[in-house]
Amino acid sequence: MAIISQLLATFVSCASALSMSPMFPYFTKEFDLNDTQLLLLTGVCILAFAYANFIIVPCSNIFGRRTTFLAFTAISIASYIWQARATSYPSLLVARVLNGIGAATNETIPVQTIAEMFFLHERGRWMMAYFSTTSLGAYLGPVISGNITQRFGWRSFFWLSMALTCFNFLTILICYPETKYRRDYEWELRQACDLSLPSEKTPNDITPPVDVPCKGFFPTQTTPTIPEKGSPSRTQFALWQSPDPRWKAFLLRDILTPVRVCIYPIIFWAGATVAGTGNVILLWNLTESTVLSAPPYNFTPSEVGYSNFSFVVGVVIGLVTAGPLSDWVAMKATSRNNGIYEAEMRLFALIPFFAIFLVSVLVGAFAISHLWPWPVILVVGYGLSGLFSAAIASIAVAYAVDCYKPISGEIMIVVIVVRNTCGFSMSYWFALTVGPLVLGLLVYWFGKRLRVLTRNSSVHLRGE
Numbered sequence: 001m002a003i004i005s006q007l008l009a010t011f012v013s014c015a016s017a018l019s020m021s022p023m024f025p026y027f028t029k030e031f032d033l034n035d036t037q038l039l040l041l042t043g044v045c046i047l048a049f050a051y052a053n054f055i056i057v058p059c060s061n062i063f064g065r066r067t068t069f070l071a072f073t074a075i076s077i078a079s080y081i082w083q084a085r086a087t088s089y090p091s092l093l094v095a096r097v098l099n100g101i102g103a104a105t106n107e108t109i110p111v112q113t114i115a116e117m118f119f120l121h122e123r124g125r126w127m128m129a130y131f132s133t134t135s136l137g138a139y140l141g142p143v144i145s146g147n148i149t150q151r152f153g154w155r156s157f158f159w160l161s162m163a164l165t166c167f168n169f170l171t172i173l174i175c176y177p178e179t180k181y182r183r184d185y186e187w188e189l190r191q192a193c194d195l196s197l198p199s200e201k202t203p204n205d206i207t208p209p210v211d212v213p214c215k216g217f218f219p220t221q222t223t224p225t226i227p228e229k230g231s232p233s234r235t236q237f238a239l240w241q242s243p244d245p246r247w248k249a250f251l252l253r254d255i256l257t258p259v260r261v262c263i264y265p266i267i268f269w270a271g272a273t274v275a276g277t278g279n280v281i282l283l284w285n286l287t288e289s290t291v292l293s294a295p296p297y298n299f300t301p302s303e304v305g306y307s308n309f310s311f312v313v314g315v316v317i318g319l320v321t322a323g324p325l326s327d328w329v330a331m332k333a334t335s336r337n338n339g340i341y342e343a344e345m346r347l348f349a350l351i352p353f354f355a356i357f358l359v360s361v362l363v364g365a366f367a368i369s370h371l372w373p374w375p376v377i378l379v380v381g382y383g384l385s386g387l388f389s390a391a392i393a394s395i396a397v398a399y400a401v402d403c404y405k406p407i408s409g410e411i412m413i414v415v416i417v418v419r420n421t422c423g424f425s426m427s428y429w430f431a432l433t434v435g436p437l438v439l440g441l442l443v444y445w446f447g448k449r450l451r452v453l454t455r456n457s458s459v460h461l462r463g464e
Helices: 002-017 021-031 035-051 053-062 065-085 089-103 105-117 120-152 154-175 185-195 247-261 265-292 301-306 309-336 343-369 374-403 405-425 431-453
Strands: none
Touching: 002 065, 002 089, 002 105, 002 120, 002 154, 021 035, 021 089, 021 120, 021 154, 035 053, 035 089, 035 405, 053 065, 053 105, 053 247, 053 405, 065 089, 065 105, 065 154, 089 105, 105 120, 105 374, 105 405, 120 154, 120 301, 120 309, 120 374, 247 405, 265 301, 265 343, 265 374, 265 405, 265 431, 309 343, 309 374, 343 374, 343 431, 374 405, 374 431
8 A cells, every 4th residue: 555655646747747739729829929938848857857856865864754745745736726826938937947846756656665665576566566556657647648639628627637636645645654663783683693503403413503694793682573563553654743852863874875885887778778768668659649640650740649559558468567576586586596696687678678678779879760650650669669669678777776775765856866967968979878877787796896896985875
């Protein structure tokens, strides 16, 4: 219930914030705008999506995930009211910035929640569910906004967005408890030491063998038992969480950490990979109207909008395959490695999606340039793109979170900033799409060495 309520909020925020293109003719008619001004309505929201998380992540660490999510959801509600009542272009543009700020929680807090709530062998499928939700919002949003705008006017779409976001506010309020928890580092170390002991003991095995590295760490303390069942406390559902007493240190740390870790090779690779796959989708979206409305296809505007269902079908197929595949590959490789998990094992799951990536981009490009039948464009170009985009993004981010779990929020800041900045300024560069995935082979071979280089980093101690 906790994660599904967040995924619903993510879908609504993405569908509402990224559905401006069908409304462009109506904005032009009412406010007399040029192409640059129209594109800014989406561009400023995308940038606010990314950079607002420099404030959101520190707030989520100081005040908690729940309080932060509710506060920024309220900002989203206010932004939709503002957009629906805007009477000038500058007013609408400022409201779009506010919309991006309010919706930005859906870029980081769900990933933090997944890292905190789910075990390693579950993380891949829920990460895939998250990225599928963002993709479905981006693909279905224009279809919804186009039909509503055509029938009831563009302001009605923002009133609908406001109503749905109010519903999301209630579901988060009722279903999502606080998941931020400060764990006892010594307790975690005792658990690790306990797991390192032999599983079967004879009467002579009264003390651990001398070669157990943990021996002597806690000679007088006993390992606490782990309850098999539990439920959130009433405190976790409070509207207001007392700020962490270390909030001053958190504020500076969480603002500077994304800048610091963006040069970590693994985290930067994850961001570049997500940006690359996202730019392919952006390329198809920006060109679909020009390509499909022209001869020999001659699609009507509504038919162009409905072509986005090709992406949706691909995302759904990816949702039921990529997440379980990622987790299965990680667990299978772990069992073959005598039960020792290495984060790079998850990267094996990228292989089939890399092949699908190449087929989609190359066949789709040839189909457009040589005017092949439209089903080839929709099925191979668009459909396969929907399949691989969310799948590759989820695997890359799950790998980065496996490597640096205590800073899952900061990882998403880097990923979103790289993705949205590239999408805003360099969305047509082929090297930005395929290049990071080619580097994935080097990450697999040298990922462990790269992690060793940052083994003494303080980010590993964030969860204590």
